[in-house]
Amino acid sequence: MFDLPMAIMQRMGIFGGFMRPFLMIGAGLILIFIFNLLLAKYVHRDAIRRHHPHAEFWAIVTLFFSVLGLLVYAVLRGDYDLLAEKSRTTIDRSPAAIEKARELVTFRKEPQFCPSCGEQAKPGANFCFKCGTALR
Ligand SMILES: [Zn+2]
Numbered sequence: 001m002f003d004l005p006m007a008i009m010q011r012m013g014i015f016g017g018f019m020r021p022f023l024m025i026g027a028g029l030i031l032i033f034i035f036n037l038l039l040a041k042y043v044h045r046d047a048i049r050r051h052h053p054h055a056e057f058w059a060i061v062t063l064f065f066s067v068l069g070l071l072v073y074a075v076l077r078g079d080y081d082l083l084a085e086k087s088r089t090t091i092d093r094s095p096a097a098i099e100k101a102r103e104l105v106t107f108r109k110e111p112q113f114c115p116s117c118g119e120q121a122k123p124g125a126n127f128c129f130k131c132g133t134a135l136r
Contacts, residue, residue: 039069040060040069043061043069043070052077112135114131
C-alpha cells in the first residue's frame with residue numbers, strides 16, 4: 001500500500017538521512033490521529049443514539065485523549081442512558097387514562113358475556129360471534 005509513495009520519496013532522497021526519524025514520528029502521529037478519529041466517531045454516534053446532551057464534547061475529548069476519553073465517556077454515559085429512558089416513558093396519570101387501563105385489565109382478566117344471548121365472547125371481540133350484538 002505504501003510501496004509507491006515510499007519509492008517516490010526514496011528516489012527524491014527525502015526518506016534517507018536526517019529526515020528519517022521525523023518521517024517515522026510523523027507517520028506514527030498520523031496513524032494515532034486516524035485511530036482517535038475513529039474512536040471519536042464511535043463515541044459521537046453512541047452519544048447521539050443515547051440522547052446524550054454533549055455528544056460533540058465527548059467526541060472532541062476522545063479525539064484528544066484517545067482511549068482514556070473513551071473510557072471516561074463509557075463510565076459516565078450510563079447515567080445518561082437512564083435519563084433518556086426516563087424522558088421516553090412519560091406516564092399518563094389522567095383519570096381518563098386510568099379508567100381506560102382499568103377497562104383493558106378487567107376485559108383481559110374476566111370472560112365477557114353477550115348482553116343479548118349470554119354467549120361467552122372470544123377475547124378481544126367487538127361483537128358477539130353468535131348473535132352479532134356489539135360488546136363494546
Ligand atoms: Zn350474543
